[in-house]
Amino acid sequence: MSDAANVLARLAQLAKLGAYGAGLDRPLASPQERAARDLFAGWARAAGFALRQDAVGNVFARREGTRPGLKPILTGSHLDTVKTGGAYDGAYGVVGAICALELLEARGAATAHPIEAVAWVGEEGSRFPLGCLGSSVFAGISRADDALAIVGDDGVSLRDALAASDGGLLPGVPMRADRDVAAYLELHVEQGPILEEAGVSLGVVTAIFGQRRLRATVTGVSGHAGTVPMRMRADALCAASELVLELDRAARTEADAVATVGRMLVEPNGTNVVPGRVTFSLDLRAPDEASLDAIERAFRDAVADVSRRRHVTVDVEAFERRKPTPMTPALRAAIHRVAAAMGREAVDCPSGAGHDAMSLGTIVPTAMIFVPSIGGRSHVAEERTADADVELGVEALAAALVEVDATLGENGRG
Ligand code: HGY
Ligand code: MN
Ligand code: MN
Numbered sequence: 001m002s003d004a005a006n007v008l009a010r011l012a013q014l015a016k017l018g019a020y021g022a023g024l025d026r027p028l029a030s031p032q033e034r035a036a037r038d039l040f041a042g043w044a045r046a047a048g049f050a051l052r053q054d055a056v057g058n059v060f061a062r063r064e065g066t067r068p069g070l071k072p073i074l075t076g077s078h079l080d081t082v083k084t085g086g087a088y089d090g091a092y093g094v095v096g097a098i099c100a101l102e103l104l105e106a107r108g109a110a111t112a113h114p115i116e117a118v119a120w121v122g123e124e125g126s127r128f129p130l131g132c133l134g135s136s137v138f139a140g141i142s143r144a145d146d147a148l149a150i151v152g153d154d155g156v157s158l159r160d161a162l163a164a165s166d167g168g169l170l171p172g173v174p175m176r177a178d179r180d181v182a183a184y185l186e187l188h189v190e191q192g193p194i195l196e197e198a199g200v201s202l203g204v205v206t207a208i209f210g211q212r213r214l215r216a217t218v219t220g221v222s223g224h225a226g227t228v229p230m231r232m233r234a235d236a237l238c239a240a241s242e243l244v245l246e247l248d249r250a251a252r253t254e255a256d257a258v259a260t261v262g263r264m265l266v267e268p269n270g271t272n273v274v275p276g277r278v279t280f281s282l283d284l285r286a287p288d289e290a291s292l293d294a295i296e297r298a299f300r301d302a303v304a305d306v307s308r309r310r311h312v313t314v315d316v317e318a319f320e321r322r323k324p325t326p327m328t329p330a331l332r333a334a335i336h337r338v339a340a341a342m343g344r345e346a347v348d349c350p351s352g353a354g355h356d357a358m359s360l361g362t363i364v365p366t367a368m369i370f371v372p373s374i375g376g377r378s379h380v381a382e383e384r385t386a387d388a389d390v391e392l393g394v395e396a397l398a399a400a401l402v403e404v405d406a407t408l409g410e411n412g413r414g
Contacts, residue, residue: 006102007394008387010095013039014079015087023381024085027127027152029057029161034168036079036091040119041170043098047105049117052176053169055144057121057162058134060176063101065405067112071182073404075100075397076118078134078356082126086383088189088373092390094119096187100398109398111405113182120356127152127161131213131320135359138179183331183404184360186368187397189385193376194349201389202346202396203370204335205327208361209256209352210292213320214282216243216303220312222268222276234311237266237275242306243299243314247282250298257286258352259295285352287324325358331367334403338396353378365408369396 017036018026026033037059044051044061052060062072077093097117104111122133128150136142148159162168190196195203220236244261251259263281282299286292303314332348339346349370360366371393374384 007095007099007390010039010043010099011087011091011390014091014095018081018085022084024081024087025083026079026081026085027124028080028122028133029127029158029164029167031166033080033121034166037119037170040079040094040098041173044117047098047102049098049101051170051173053173054138054176056134056137056147056158057169058138059119059170059173061098061101061117063105063115065111065114070113071180072114072116073111073183073185073401073408074116074118074181074360075185075187075401076116076120076356077186077188078120078123080122080124080126082124082379084380085124086378086380088383088385089191089378090123090188092189092385092393093187096394096397099394100187100401103394103398104401109402111402112409113405115401115405122158123356125213125320127154128158129213129319131354132356132359133158135356139359139363140179141359141362181360181364182408183328183365184357185331185366185397185400185404186355186357187393188355188368188370189373189378189383190349190370190376191353191373191378195347195370195372196374196376198347200345200347201371201392202339202344203349203372204332204339204346205351205357205368205370206332206348207287207327207350208325208355208358208368209285209287209350210289210324211320211322211354212282212284212292212296212318214284214296214316214318216240216280216282217315217317218243218278218312219315220276220310221274223274225272225274228274233274235274236278236312239306239310239312239314240264240278240280242310243302244280246302247295247299250295251284254286254291254294257284257291257295259284285354287350289323322354322358325361325366327357327361327367328365330407331365331404334407335367335369335396335400338399338403342396342399344392344396367400367404369393369400
């Protein structure tokens, strides 16, 4: 039977996969990420849940309901990490989902709907530059063939990476052809400071910020650092630097918006060579589309101005645009009822972080449960959540699954 120790032990097992000095590096279709999917499959088999996977690698562990034919409630998160990932981001929602199903099984808690614990692939977009890759394909936002054709930083397509023996699909696990789902719940660490500052251990997400991922390529003229006069330069890095600071300025003028340039490639990257080309990433987030539009507009205006003044060309490619995703009121209310029944306070809070719930939220009723992140830190090796909060979140998820099952029944959604 699953209990808090089980959750903690499983998180510890996952935290070994991809561990190195600066945290966890578990990109999609790497041997360590495939090992994480293998672990999940082993837990599901041991619990007697039916396993399936799909063409991009998502893995589903199904506990049957009492009313065959009803679409399943899905609950899960992702097993991949950013390059300096922590032990909780994503992994907690996957471990929490399978442990919650084991709790229901052990307590003989029947649900009308089948419930499936899900390990979504490629949520971080840290290897293949499409965030929420697996859940986007499942939700029909992206086509599987298009996702499989995406080429990662190492020049390998997802299709080829999944065809490799050590990073690929799970052997012997049948394919899931349908995309049936009645509702979706995701348990996740908050990755921010709200719950800790409020002194509350349960968060009910109101909405997930809209987000945009773009890439800018600045092309100037490379040359000898010692001989090209300043008046003759088309220095791609100086131009890029002005653009980065303009993005930062624009984001600070929009309430609650954030903008980040996290990756930059300088070419030819030599100490005595004027940079000829710079490529950098843009990550924009805001609670509303108008703010995102304002920031993007300010950036593009700066592109026109800097290009003219510094004699460079700038190509801006937007490869991900997601509107803000409101969570479903009826499911949020169900989670609040569960917290009250547990005698625990729960607060509403937005999510600046993106989640697979953004994908599922476009097709079915969707809600998220947060537990606090110590220091609000995430995407770093120091990411931590207190054991008591880890346990509370899984208990809340188990109860919320039963409550949502009943709620869907009343609302006639199956
Ligand atoms: O970027 C995000 O917000 C998420 O961690 N993928
Ligand atoms: Mn993340
Ligand atoms: Mn995450």
